Amino acid sequence: MECRNETLKPYQLMGAVQMYEATGEDAFKKFVMDQLSRMEAPEGTADSLPAQDYSAYFFALEQTGNEKYSRKIEDVMKAPEWTLELMPFITAYDTKYKRKEHYNEIAAMFREKQQFTGDDLVSLIDTIAQMSEEIYEYYRELRDLFKVIVKEKMKDLPNSSEIMEIGYSILKACNIGVLQKEKYGNFGELVWKNIAGIDKNTCTGLKDMICAQHIIFNKQEV
Numbered sequence: 001m002e003c004r005n006e007t008l009k010p011y012q013l014m015g016a017v018q019m020y021e022a023t024g025e026d027a028f029k030k031f032v033m034d035q036l037s038r039m040e041a042p043e044g045t046a047d048s049l050p051a052q053d054y055s056a057y058f059f060a061l062e063q064t065g066n067e068k069y070s071r072k073i074e075d076v077m078k079a080p081e082w083t084l085e086l087m088p089f090i091t092a093y094d095t096k097y098k099r100k101e102h103y104n105e106i107a108a109m110f111r112e113k114q115q116f117t118g119d120d121l122v123s124l125i126d127t128i129a130q131m132s133e134e135i136y137e138y139y140r141e142l143r144d145l146f147k148v149i150v151k152e153k154m155k156d157l158p159n160s161s162e163i164m165e166i167g168y169s170i171l172k173a174c175n176i177g178v179l180q181k182e183k184y185g186n187f188g189e190l191v192w193k194n195i196a197g198i199d200k201n202t203c204t205g206l207k208d209m210i211c212a213q214h215i216i217f218n219k220q221e222v
């Protein structure tokens with residue numbers, strides 16, 4: 001896997017993380033670790049990553065056990081303001097380390113949102129994926145909200161400008177049990193067929209995420 005961009009685009013690292021999880025191919029893991037190492041600086045590098053890719057620090061910590069990634073995670077948590085892009089990261093942190101203490105605040109971020117973009121939909125399904133069903137009230141609230149939003153956005157397929165965001169969200173939702181595969185799987189396949197022709201060597205990030213979820217979807221079908 002090659003990507004020579006000086007600046008990472010949103011989802012590039014998480015695309016590689018998900019591809020590694022789906023395939024086990026070391027090239028994806030190496031890409032993530034190399035990119036994180038390349039950006040190391042004495043004062044920390046949280047601002048060097050797109051917010052959508054902060055969760056790569058959890059991956060790096062799990063893979064290496066190196067405490068420098070724990071420090072990076074804590075640096076991100078010092079952010080003065082929560083945004084939707086941060087919610088998957090914050091939810092993972094809250095689930096792992098804070099006994100799910102902030103689920104109400106996390107749910108409120110989405111509850112109070114008036115209009116959802118495709119990126120917001122991605123943040124929502126990735127947030128749900130990091131939640132524990134033990135706190136069912138908030139898990140169910142976000143799950144039900146996701147269903148309402150995705151049904152509305154699906155009306156524009158396959159001609160939506162947000163086709164990649166919608167497709168990823170549908171496939172991942174099917175894979176984690178938020179949507180029924182029998183009912184929604186065909187929409188995920190439709191999106192996959194529409195974007196599969198994109199140059200495989202292009203570091204699109206989001207396309208890698210879709211590809212990973214498509215692989216997982218098909219594995220679960222076997």
